[in-house]
Amino acid sequence: MSGADLAIKRERVLGILATRSADRLALTSHAAVSWYLDGARTHVSLAGDPVLAVLVGADGDTVITTGSERARLEAEELPAGIRVHEVDWQTPLPSAWADAAGVLTEADVAAELRAARARLLPAELGRYRALGRETAAVLTEVLAAADPARSERAVTAAVGARLLERGIDPVVLLAAGRARLAHRHPLPTGAALGDRAMVVVCARRHGLIVNLTRWVRFSRTDGAETDATARILEVEAAFFAATRPGAEVSAVLARGSAAYGAHGFDPEEWRRHHQGGPAGYNGRDPRAVAGLPDRVQAGQAFAWNPSAPGAKVEDTVLVGAGDDPLEVLTVDPSWPTTLVHGVPRPAELQR
Structure with a gap:
């Protein structure tokens, strides 16, 4: 301590x-x-x-x-x-x-x-960064070795085991293979991953929780799905651009939610799943909702998770001071990334 x-x-x-x-x-x-x-x-x-x-x-x-x-x-x-x-x-x-x-x-x-x-202190930040790196690395390790015939339960079991080996509690483990991608909170089943799958993890150590989502594909790239992924990253970018010290969290939610319609999604899409919010010692501390009085602080963690049918992005980030860029905590250099307005974002892992 x-x-x-x-x-x-x-x-x-x-x-x-x-x-x-x-x-x-x-x-x-x-x-x-x-x-x-x-x-x-x-x-x-x-x-x-x-x-x-x-x-x-x-x-x-x-x-x-x-x-x-x-x-x-x-x-x-x-x-x-x-x-x-x-x-x-x-x-x-x-x-x-x-x-x-x-x-x-x-x-x-x-x-x-x-x-x-909200404002994380030096020792907390050291623990949080390590947790983010290790959790992201676990997902890379497991999904890089996965195959389309493997079940959702088998994949999440492998993720959970590797997290526990590192002293990390997997407080949420979700997985959706091709047949179940329509579900926003897909508790894992015995269904096979199929040609495309999503895995979601919320992981806790030292009380701190990181949140991240990753996608893996075992088939040729689909143009429509690639387009939806690119557009959901633009929605996330709107959330990131608004997440600045002093801003009301409810105002960040409004700006990010408005980006759905601006990027070709149903303007009401944001109502079909929570959009995330401040993170730290709760998975969301709290979820961002209209009217929330909380304001963004420098040194505070956030995890936004915009989603639409077949598209979702989620990582845990740290707010910098002033106009400093956001720091992505749940990043693994071995996972393919793409830069979106200067922020490294996870690409789909092509197998």
């Missing part, structure tokens, strides 16, 4: 408390707890609630957890010297502060808390 990063995060939370004239803030979500504890693993079950909470106050921080988790957390996940309050495994964690006055919940300060964790 980075002591410097931890100190900055604590100051950010204390600033929220001061603004709200409150004594303490209870952090209870995977995103908030893992962020505050600088990448601590907060789960046992990927489908379950966090196994610890953090009560942040001017007098210090207290981790609340159960006796069954305490020893492991203190040995492997928590910063040295932090206070730990143990409750019985039958007792909900919030009982530790249920009767205390002046305690805010995450719901009370949701927007402020998102803003506090």
Whole structure:
């Protein structure tokens, strides 16, 4: 853990408390707890609630957890010297502060808390860049060895295994072979990949999540599909051009969504699938929607994912300061790329 990063995060939370004239803030979500504890693993079950909470106050921080988790957390996940309050495994964690006055919940300060964790710090950036490179490399490795008779489940199993070997949790694994490309969230099945396939991964390590989509083809290039891919990259470019420090995330969504019609798609196409948004300690933190008050910050991660029938693009990028270009975090030099308005974008892997 980075002591410097931890100190900055604590100051950010204390600033929220001061603004709200409150004594303490209870952090209870995977995103908030893992962020505050600088990448601590907060789960046992990927489908379950966090196994610890953090009560942040001017007098210090207290981790609340159960006796069954305490020893492991203190040995492997928590910063040295932090206070730990143990409750019985039958007792909900919030009982530790249920009767205390002046305690805010995450719901009370949701927007402020998102803003506090948006600007990534040096140690976080190092971990995030490594996660992006490794996850992208896994997809290259697996898809470069795939064949059209292989099933969607077999491909995602191979991706998941290689991620887990690197200490990365595959929190989302999607795959669509030729027969299932119409589905926007194609949970893998036993269907064969066929002559064209899409694989989508959301991968987590140290609490941070990267998101990326890749395409592989086992047949000759199709002119219509190539054209749709080129046009969806132009839609993504509109999102990228608008993702600048100070911009409202809802305004970025509006500008990117308007690009569908400008590039030959149904102008309502953006309504058929979410378009992505800020990233980091949630897959989307949060999804971009109309009216969202959040603003883009320098040093913040985003993952936009414009899509249309047979076309989708997605990577996790980092916002630079001022007019600095976006940095693509989920890039692998072994994967074929194309430059779109100066940004390297993934091409379809031709097998």
